[in-house]
Amino acid sequence: MKELLHQHISNHVTIPEKERDRFCNLFKHQLVKRKRFLLQAGETCKFEGFVIKGLFRVYHVDQNGFENILYFAIENWWITDIDSFTNTIPSQLYIEALEDSEVLLISKKDKEFAYINLPQIEKLFRIMTQKTHVALQRRMIDNLSKTADQRYLDFIKKYPQLQQRLTNLQIAAYLGISHEFLSKIRKKIVTGS
């Protein structure tokens, strides 16, 4: 059940088996049914999760009730609201399963224990946070400099497998456009302009 996490850790840091296992034992396995929430806005995020099956979306609801998706998480991805989790403040985000899913969850206390007692874990999360930061920086650049058409084409090229598991509503909410406009972009692409 924790093979994916074992593998993931070993892929990113050199770590004694014993230390890795002590860390993995801090996680609790949890099933999350489709449409169920791991986190809702207003709650303080008390976990960091590692997805071993399924698909989640992490999104924000603005004043007008419009949903903006920050990211999707599939197998081998981490999910949390890092802002709420690290600063112990109410979250602005929802984390919802889009398919029947499974996650491994670690509490804040256990993660802090790991930071103190398992030195390679500090490195692991330094590296993972760097990676997610790089991904977000790239997305920020794209959002600032590309049109919706280009962003959509980039998205389906970059995540072809993910696209098939998502509705166009969800893709639109990720791209930051209305789903009607996405529909028009898709038509334009099919008809060749």
Add this chain to the structure above:
Amino acid sequence: MKELLHQHISNHVTIPEKERDRFCNLFKHQLVKRKRFLLQAGETCKFEGFVIKGLFRVYHVDQNGFENILYFAIENWWITDIDSFTNTIPSQLYIEALEDSEVLLISKKDKEFAYINLPQIEKLFRIMTQKTHVALQRRMIDNLSKTADQRYLDFIKKYPQLQQRLTNLQIAAYLGISHEFLSKIRKKIVTGS
């Protein structure tokens, strides 16, 4: 000269003075005149910098030659292209001094040395990367969910001191709008609608 860095480190981690000093000694002091570049697109970013005086902008130039500012860095902020630096790939970014500035620079090799030999440094950068990631995540949410008017009002409220050191062109490039449109937003605010 390295007092700011000393202070900054002690503010974020508990570290023996000796370890902190060994780390600080890895930095080289550098003056950067206004309009000079620390990094230009195409180069691989070979440093991480800590600003001790002045002001920098970190920006991207898109296909149409339009400049998008990712962030500004003043005293006590770190500057680098984390993507280029960590993955050793050509940067898409420019880092330019907007005022006569001073930075402390550390090379990739010395930073890796620190990660291996100075355990609290791993923690320091885990925390700093988390912080910058949180800031970027907040900005991403704002960009997805707020109008240009709101983003401008938020910006001058959040960074009043920074606003005075920037031109409206630079603020517009940060907000992701044309400077003409920013001018119209400003007029609307002054005339009270």
Add this chain to the structure above:
DNA sequence: TGTATTTATTGAACTTGTTCAATCTTTTTG
């Protein structure tokens, strides 16, 4: 200090993307 350069403002025409409403298709669920 005066000239050149950069920055800021404004208006008009235009483009990109939104909103609303109607219709159709697909998926979910009792």
Add this chain to the structure above:
DNA sequence: CAAAAAGATTGAACAAGTTCAATAAATACA
């Protein structure tokens, strides 16, 4: 399987933001 719910498409009217061009104001620097 049937009904209900969710998702996708389309068009028309609208709003947000861009582009271009002209002019004025502020700043840099020889």
